[in-house]
Amino acid sequence: MPFQKIQPQKIASAVDQQIEELILQGILRPGDRLPSERDLAERLGVSRPSLREAISDLQNKGLLESRAGSGIFVTEVLGSAFSSALVTLFAGHDRAVFDYVSFRRDMEGLAAERATQCGSDTDLQVIDAIFRKMETAHAEGDDVREARLDAEFHLSIMEASHNVVMLHMMRSMFDLLQQGVFYNRQAMFHQETTADLMLEQHRAINNALQARDPKAARDACESHMEYVSSCLQAQKQRDENETIARLRLASETNSS
Structure with missing residues (x-):
């Protein structure tokens, strides 16, 4: 039978998906700054290490970028569909x-x-x-x-x-x-x-x-x-x- 064991979702993956959905729906827009790490972790109800893991994954996907001394932002490149x-x-x-x-x-x-x-x-x-x-x-x-x-x-x-x-x-x-x-x-x-x-x-x-x-x-x-x-x-x-x-x-x- 084609059944497989249900795998529990990692907290970082759940955070990743929520931020992706906010970007997809246009709620988080290109150039928007995310709240501070402490504030965002509290809002999401997750640990800061789990949040860091999610942020790192989203940066690797090109959806978020870190700006020295400023914070984490939705990448500007998402605002352009043209070369x-x-x-x-x-x-x-x-x-x-x-x-x-x-x-x-x-x-x-x-x-x-x-x-x-x-x-x-x-x-x-x-x-x-x-x-x-x-x-x-x-x-x-x-x-x-x-x-x-x-x-x-x-x-x-x-x-x-x-x-x-x-x-x-x-x-x-x-x-x-x-x-x-x-x-x-x-x-x-x-x-x-x-x-x-x-x-x-x-x-x-x-x-x-x-x-x-x-x-x-x-x-x-x-x-x-x-x-x-x-x-x-x-x-x-x-x-x-x-x-x-x-x-x-x-x-x-x-x-x-």
Whole structure:
């Protein structure tokens, strides 16, 4: 008969699995610092030698890293799904910008739909709380904070979809956005009319999620990303027009 004796699980392995699960679910994020050894051992109810063994195993797996004089951190490399060569390639070509927006449109529409079905009430409360902060930042004209909250809002929807592959992929995409690889999110919020419309679009997304309406949530997300695409296309056209206008001005100046 294909039965084997049950082996008791080592305490270090249980600690290892719990930390892995927190990283997988996006609760522990790239760059997050773990509590001190004493504090973490007390929280987990394990001995410090068992904790050290678990931490060592996670470091060998590349999930945690030790920084001299600072502590133990979730490795930053987990925040990037793209090689540096590919990032450079993205940054040098306009097509990547519009493909990025198109990809987000599809993925975020799906995530919003899933969030209405799979998200807990607490998930939806988190999304709503972030949106309320966006409203405050908008009213105060704080473009930097509003842009940051915009990213948090979209990532919170990914988290509420409870698909860990989607979550980690999109977190990598947002990391590139914050680095300015694709476009300047803050600049979009700096334009008053655009910022007003974007806030209303986020309101529509939030309302659909709170109502647990999958179709409305997906439609609202897709419409928002289509608007972002149209804004970027319009800006690209303005930049091209300005380049031509400067050439004409230079020509007129030289001919006189």
